Amino acid sequence: MRVNQPAGKYYSTDYLKKLCGLWDFRGSGVTNMHGSTGDIILLGTTTKLLEEVFWTLTHDMGQDLGGSGSNLRTPSDCLGQFRCEYACYDTNALVYFLTNEYQDELH
Numbered sequence: 225m226r227v228n229q230p231a232g233k234y235y236s237t238d239y240l241k242k243l244c245g246l247w248d249f250r251g252s253g254v255t256n257m258h259g260s261t262g263d264i265i266l267l268g269t270t271t272k273l274l275e276e277v278f279w280t281l282t283h284d285m286g287q288d289l290g291g292s293g294s295n296l297r298t299p300s301d302c303l304g305q306f307r308c309e310y311a312c313y314d315t316n317a318l319v320y321f322l323t324n325e326y327q328d329e330l331h
Contacts, residue, residue, distance in 0.1 A: 225274070226263040227281060228288045228323075229300065242285055250277045288323075299323055 227243070243264070247253055252268030269277065281287040299322045302308070304315030 225266050225277065227266060229258065229263055246277065246280050
């Protein structure tokens with residue numbers, strides 16, 4: 225399953241601990257961080273556990289699930305103004321806007 229990455233791919237230690245703990249408990253523990261889709265890929269679980277994982281991610285962790293429908297891939301951005309002194313605009317704000325604007329097409 226795909227989990228949407230945060231803007232700029234900045235993760236808190238607490239978030240990563242929760243995500244890894246969830247996947248150790250409900251899945252295989254195997255992940256792919258930012259593979260070809262840009263999302264976090266959680267590999268290996270059973271169908272009956274999927275709803276519990278979805279609930280924990282969306283309700284308990286406040287996380288949006290990623291997607292790769294035929295219309296639009298999950299947006300991703302560079303670190304922008306946080307790391308690049310030559311950045312001309314706030315890339316994180318742009319991706320946040322695009323994600324909210326095209327949410328229906330993402331899923």
